[in-house]
Amino acid sequence: MVLNRRSGARPAHEAADLIERLTREAGRACRVHAVRRGAHVPAVARAAVEEARRLGGILVAAGGDGTLNAVAQEAYRESLPFAALPQGTFNYFGREHRLSLELEQALASLLKARPRAVQVGEVNGRLFLVNASVGLYPRVLEEREAATREHGRHRWVALWSGIRTVLRERRRLALRVELDGEPRLLEAATIFVGNNRLQLDRLGVAQAEALDHGQLVALWVRPLDPVSTLGLLWKGATGQLEQARAVESFGFRELEVESLSGATRPRWLKVAIDGEVLWLRTPLRFRPAPRPLWLMAEPPGA
Structure with missing residues (x-):
């Protein structure tokens, strides 16, 4: 252990x-x-x-x-x-x-547990159990970690640091995205890929049911001004994210993301994986992992 x-x-x-x-x-x-x-x-x-x-x-x-x-x-x-x-x-x-x-x-x-197969996600060979993302969300996590080191690991600290980061952040991503073989150019504040039905349901993402069919779920958030982004956070906190016009969600089996910013390629992007932030080389390739993780869990009714 x-x-x-x-x-x-x-x-x-x-x-x-x-x-x-x-x-x-x-x-x-x-x-x-x-x-x-x-x-x-x-x-x-x-x-x-x-x-x-x-x-x-x-x-x-x-x-x-x-x-x-x-x-x-x-x-x-x-x-x-x-x-x-x-x-x-x-x-x-x-x-x-x-x-x-x-x-x-x-x-x-x-x-009393027995092994049970559960789906996990993968980005460039790195597993994620809950989510992975690029853009604004990794920066929110970095600020949250700094705040918790100073003020302790509490939910109100996470909320306060997230709001502060949103109000200060101005950067946006220029990306080439390929969804199940179809290319697309877009600007985004963040791209969030989820593998957790509970989290997606609480955000109000209708596409969460795609997880039941061996897919992952992506949220593409368009760039917004700070005040509009705070409104978006409120919709997420109250389970109404699907109603936001700045958000598009979709289920997928293969998603490739490449940065178009800057003159040099390949580029590296900050990626948040289950709350930990690291740098990965682009293109980022998200997909359900090719085999399940065997999770020890108590059988139903035990």
Whole structure:
């Protein structure tokens, strides 16, 4: 198990002790790798996956969506079963798959869990469990992380920092987009690709049902002035995003995005993947991953 010390309501040493005690009482072996910084999670997960393969075990992530993503990457690469103990701020992945947000209850469910195939998204070979995006949204996430380091990880901090970023942001993207083989040129404030029915439903995106048919869902947001963008955020917060004229949504199986800004190619774009921001080389190719992630989840009615 890879445990992010910065996630969850209880101190990390208490969480680790509780996990080890409850698994031991259930007759299971569990090795907890506690990580102090999110940037260290991928390296620790790579070491943990080797241990899990050698012992015939599973790989477990305890933390927010970013931690879950980093650990799931390694489990997926090695075709190992993956389990999640959601401990983050929004926990869209955990809530989508009905994983308890209470540590004791989540552990009790995990001890009865069986592997279940779930769809994950992919952009240039990187998995995403919940969403991936370019444009304004990655910058909102960067500002949010800076704000939470100063003021703590609270939802009101995330909201306040998001509004501040929207009011200051003026940049827009000139893009070439190819949707299932059809090219298109457009300007966008952001392109958001979702793989989480709960999140899309809460935003009010009618195309969310495309996820049930092996597709991903994209939102293209046209450039707006700051005041109009605040109105757009309000529509998203109240589940009315589909009604906004500045937003277009569609389901897809293949989406390619390339920046047309600047004189040099290929370019790199900032991409937010499950709340973590990184640079990827264009063109960006979004698609459902070619095989499922095997998620450990309690069978219905258990």
